[in-house]
Amino acid sequence: MDLGQRSETVRRANLSAIVRVLHERGPLSRSELVTATGLTRSAIRGLVGELAGAGLATEAAAVRLGTPGRPSPHVHPNPEGAVVLALEIAVDSIAAAIVGLGGRVLGATRIERPRGHSGVDDIVTDLATLAAGLRLGRPADDPLISVGVAVAGVVRRQDGLVSVAPNLGWTDVPLGARLARALGVMVPVFVGNEADLGVLAEHRRGAAIGVDDVLLVWGEVGVGGGVITGGMPLTGAEGYGGEIGHMPVNPAGSPCACGSVGCWETEVGEGALLALAGRSPDAGRAGVEATLADAAAGSPVALSALDQIGRWLGVGLAGLVNVFNPRIIVLGGHFGRIHPFVREALEDELARRSLAAPLALVRIVPAVLGENALLLGAAELAFEPLLADPANWVRPTGGALHLATA
Amino acid sequence: MDLGQRSETVRRANLSAIVRVLHERGPLSRSELVTATGLTRSAIRGLVGELAGAGLATEAAAVRLGTPGRPSPHVHPNPEGAVVLALEIAVDSIAAAIVGLGGRVLGATRIERPRGHSGVDDIVTDLATLAAGLRLGRPADDPLISVGVAVAGVVRRQDGLVSVAPNLGWTDVPLGARLARALGVMVPVFVGNEADLGVLAEHRRGAAIGVDDVLLVWGEVGVGGGVITGGMPLTGAEGYGGEIGHMPVNPAGSPCACGSVGCWETEVGEGALLALAGRSPDAGRAGVEATLADAAAGSPVALSALDQIGRWLGVGLAGLVNVFNPRIIVLGGHFGRIHPFVREALEDELARRSLAAPLALVRIVPAVLGENALLLGAAELAFEPLLADPANWVRPTGGALHLATA
């Protein structure tokens, strides 16, 4: 319970505010930083000077905007000044990326893998290889902040334990520790659930920028949920929070892989859609795409299947709207793809069942970040220590002013 | 987006930390404050001196504990130094209390009212009368911080609009403004949902002290939910959050007052229990008590009804556990009363359906605060502005040291 603040705290908080603004909103003039943070010009000058000295920011000549007054130099986040390694373990692919401050992707690879139960050893080794490949193209002294990992499973945040990942066939895998060893890096490895990181990415770089109450519903094989409420990610006590796929919605429903019956996932997951559309439950993403194509062509079976999914989506979302009162709901994974076809049924059901919040108060939109959404989310997770306290990376006694004034 | 911090911010934060600790944990010695806040003795001395000067705290002679070393004077929160008015509008009663800093109840009244649709005018007037009565016994210059109101309805936090209160028959009642006018006070009026305030009270003064991830499930006529996650109350974008009573759990269920079908409330609410126990749905709280008495006496009908309720409670809680991953679940309202009878069925169902979190990770306990829980929660809500920034109540330039050293 260390609530006490001291003057150093102020400096840390102010550095954090500046780096955060630069990272999230991109290049800003110094005077824009003044208005964004509420600090004075003097303070901004000093702190930006320190950031420039630490390589986290660069100052560039002002651009002429046609406004009167002395032009203010532009401060850019320096993507080379701090980088993170982002990894993703999805059901049918793994991917890695190096992302620089400000969210610039400095390199990315993805390899497809067959679905099915994938060995932990294989995946960890392959990820390490992917990462090594990416880092080959980078300077050896790359300022790596940390590693972020997105995984399709239930994750304990504190230590990166994957307690259960049904679609990978994993149970109690200490993924964080395993990856730290395999990667041979000295920085922390943070592991997050795919939906938790998806909402982080959409909140920072996607469809929910600037919105503090966001619900992301992520459909892949299973159904995951990521929640940001009051601007803070919801993780729960152990970090297991957000598992909305296993809300009971239909006691008369089908058995779920989790051992329960009638979970939302069994009604709206990929399997449910494929079954309703008369396809093999193993048809996977291709099956979903084929169903969408059928629906676009007017196939009654496909349209009815999608309508049914939309209704169940609306039922579950109504419960979630009543619980979370989000300002925006982002549909990700295959839910983003099917959104145009399910929208009507979904909103109809939602309007009928949501209690206080009129439909007008919540926007429902598909995710805008594509394939690499989870990598971006993992990167954001990995940047968090830097954003929360850049002072740890800015040389402590560096009274370096007068920098980069050219 | 005012992130910038200044030295004054530090002082505010430190004063806040001290007042908060005193309010939540009660009298502490100055040296305990040092360890609790991480500040130095010098800082504590100065800040406590200011608080004493402002009347928010009093310093008393040290008590001898038998430990070596110079004894540290005890700092008490001063209940007379800052008070709030707490109001409660329940389905069958209204109540008012004056609560002092530290949570001491300085006066309270409650009057029963018949159930049923109660006019807003009547209730507002009656509450104002109750409050006036309480304030009669108090000094005229009582340092009133603000007013907190607990109401059995869906509340928009920002302005205290009760958007819908089915069990009172209210729709879109600007309760905050109405009460402010009727009370004739110059301080803000904060309105909160009963479950939201219940969880606040249990978190501060009840069964969930020190736990940062709490789910309170409040059963009265309806079912409400209060959530604290990561130490912060979950309110949602408009403050409508936490309406867990209207999660859809049974599409084949009964119609709900909210217009939907198969809401959790229809399966576990008071009405469901009474119906299962073969009683009139209007039997109210007395009917619940009678059912419990029957169960205690071994009545099969009552026991089976309670078992059924327990199962549905478990189903709903499983979903909530998967979503929130709480560390503790507090059962309040009549759920607290029936807990011993439903525990087994509830835990059985919960264990079967909760995904990642083993049952061992979440404690399920009845609420410990009794009848006045909501009043206490309303008081905590009302104290929040003071706790968040006591500097507004401490005279700004009062460099008053050397106080109360006697």
Added chain:
DNA sequence: CAGATTTCGACGAAAGGAACACAAACCTCG
């Protein structure tokens, strides 16, 4: 009663941002 322990009280030091004044860079208008 001497010693150990813990805290108090007070002072100066340190750190950080605010405030102010001035200079520089840009636009606009005559």
Added chain:
DNA sequence: CGAGGTTTGTGTTCCTTTCGTCGAAATCTG
């Protein structure tokens, strides 16, 4: 093309707040 207005950078001084350290005070132990 130049004067004036506007906005922002720069540098200095000041203010606020806490920290660190010293000697003194209050208590327990042996």
